[in-house]
Amino acid sequence: MGVFMLVLIVLCVFICLRLIIYQTSLIYRLKKWSHWIEDRIHVHQSLKVPELNENNQENLFYRKVYTYLNSLSTVEDSDFTNLVSNKPNGVVLSLDDDQMILDTFLGARVSWTNRVEKIDDNKSVCKKTFVLKLKKKDKRRILQAYIQHIYRCSEDIEMRCKELKLYMNTVTQSDDRRSTGRWSSVKLSHPATIETIAIDSDLKKKVKSDLESFLKSKQYYHRLGRVWKRSYLLYGPSGTGKSSFIAAMAKHLSYDIYDIDLSKVIDDSDLKMLLLQTTSKSIIVVEDLDRFISSNSNYSRVTLSGILNFMDGILNSCCGDEKLMVFTMNNKDNIDSAILRPGRIDVHIYFPLCNFNSFRLLANNCLGIKDHKLFPQVEEIFNTGATMSPAEMSELMISNRGSPGRALKSVITALQINGESRLLSTMICGKTGVRLQHNGGVVTSDDMSPVAETSSEFVMDSSCNVPVVKEIQKLYGLLRLKSSKKIGPSDQFSGSMERSR
Ligand SMILES: Nc1ncnc2c1ncn2[C@@H]1O[C@H](COP(=O)(O)OP(=O)(O)OP(=O)(O)O)[C@@H](O)[C@H]1O
Numbered sequence: 001m002g003v004f005m006l007v008l009i010v011l012c013v014f015i016c017l018r019l020i021i022y023q024t025s026l027i028y029r030l031k032k033w034s035h036w037i038e039d040r041i042h043v044h045q046s047l048k049v050p051e052l053n054e055n056n057q058e059n060l061f062y063r064k065v066y067t068y069l070n071s072l073s074t075v076e077d078s079d080f081t082n083l084v085s086n087k088p089n090g091v092v093l094s095l096d097d098d099q100m101i102l103d104t105f106l107g108a109r110v111s112w113t114n115r116v117e118k119i120d121d122n123k124s125v126c127k128k129t130f131v132l133k134l135k136k137k138d139k140r141r142i143l144q145a146y147i148q149h150i151y152r153c154s155e156d157i158e159m160r161c162k163e164l165k166l167y168m169n170t171v172t173q174s175d176d177r178r179s180t181g182r183w184s185s186v187k188l189s190h191p192a193t194i195e196t197i198a199i200d201s202d203l204k205k206k207v208k209s210d211l212e213s214f215l216k217s218k219q220y221y222h223r224l225g226r227v228w229k230r231s232y233l234l235y236g237p238s239g240t241g242k243s244s245f246i247a248a249m250a251k252h253l254s255y256d257i258y259d260i261d262l263s264k265v266i267d268d269s270d271l272k273m274l275l276l277q278t279t280s281k282s283i284i285v286v287e288d289l290d291r292f293i294s295s296n297s298n299y300s301r302v303t304l305s306g307i308l309n310f311m312d313g314i315l316n317s318c319c320g321d322e323k324l325m326v327f328t329m330n331n332k333d334n335i336d337s338a339i340l341r342p343g344r345i346d347v348h349i350y351f352p353l354c355n356f357n358s359f360r361l362l363a364n365n366c367l368g369i370k371d372h373k374l375f376p377q378v379e380e381i382f383n384t385g386a387t388m389s390p391a392e393m394s395e396l397m398i399s400n401r402g403s404p405g406r407a408l409k410s411v412i413t414a415l416q417i418n419g420e421s422r423l424l425s426t427m428i429c430g431k432t433g434v435r436l437q438h439n440g441g442v443v444t445s446d447d448m449s450p451v452a453e454t455s456s457e458f459v460m461d462s463s464c465n466v467p468v469v470k471e472i473q474k475l476y477g478l479l480r481l482k483s484s485k486k487i488g489p490s491d492q493f494s495g496s497m498e499r500s501r
């Protein structure tokens, strides 16, 4: 009985001690005391990081340390700190004046103090310094690596918080009446992400890993003596997501976009000037390059050789590398091979018209459905070779988003019309020279096109004359009229098909 009582008492004492230690700040106090004793035993060194350098210019490392320290979990756990908010849901923690916080790196414990000294009481001018205190024995081992760690972390944080910008070249009349291109910017708020773009999922993975390996290749490019840049060609029919994909890439990388409108560029040297004014960590975009090359702009005197020089890396090296160049085209068949050679274009990505897989993704994005009893019917129609652009399809779905059944029926009807018109045009074109081409995804050595696309596009032979095209359009119009009666009135539906022709 006596032994039992003794065990019970020991157990109670043990439970009480545990409760006291964990429910109070005793453990925290014990840790603090042990740190205090340890600090007295070791020799320390203090290093100052002032806000301003000796020329009263901003010390860039101070900003990095500031970002890094304010992100540490020890700020969150500290006895007191500042809560700062710029937005209703964006409260951030920030160090208070003379606040000290701890950090550990490679097993070494260091402390940072946010020292603020008032220089002039009346003018409230302050001298701000971060003081790093570390043991002398740890200094040689960790300091270099710790500074690099601070740079890396703060750059990561800055990248994540960065507000992306879309720059566009504008035309202004200067005094000597010569127009000059200049960049003007707006906030990049395009909602597209790589996930929301309906393209082959393998292709998405390939593009993502290509982008990620590019980000990590600074040393590699420089060792090869190459400018750290990569060029992409996005090509395919209209409304297949090329422009949206550029915005998605920019968001994925947290890069700004410089969208060059070549028709607003005066000449080759103006193009060079625009490129020199771009910054690193950006995507330089030239949309519809094929259209610009084949058109005769009244304003722009940019030549093919100017474009080739622009695509090369030499100028990029003068204004900070780490850049992507993205060109879009509807068709690359008639493009000078000099433009498409590796180095000028590193990756070719084909954007096809819809197939059943992209339809499913769009249905999930626009209607929130993963499956539906009408899906087999849609798949059957796709198998006949009927197709349409993702832009047209998503418009149909969005305008009927209240009723997935109705949305799918309108997609089916649109695909049926498309199939009928394709059949018709094959019949007519067989006699007149219009060629119907099934594009199986053009595959080049570094082409990221999906291997087996069911998409198709119309290509007109030079022998194809205008009256024949009009004939097809007339017949197509009749078909459209017939089928619109079938599915009932839908402004969006007929509107989108009208736009498509
Ligand atoms: N693959 C896709 N996945 C999701 N949405 C798409 C896709 N393709 C087009 N869209 C939608 O269609 C609209 C037009 O797309 P976008 O401007 O990106 O096409 P594009 O290929 O650049 O066309 P163009 O060659 O005419 O410039 C956008 O609103 C976009 O959301």
Ligand SMILES: [Mg+2]
Pocket (backbone or CB within 6 Å): 242, 243, 244, 287, 328
């Ligand atoms: Mg576009």
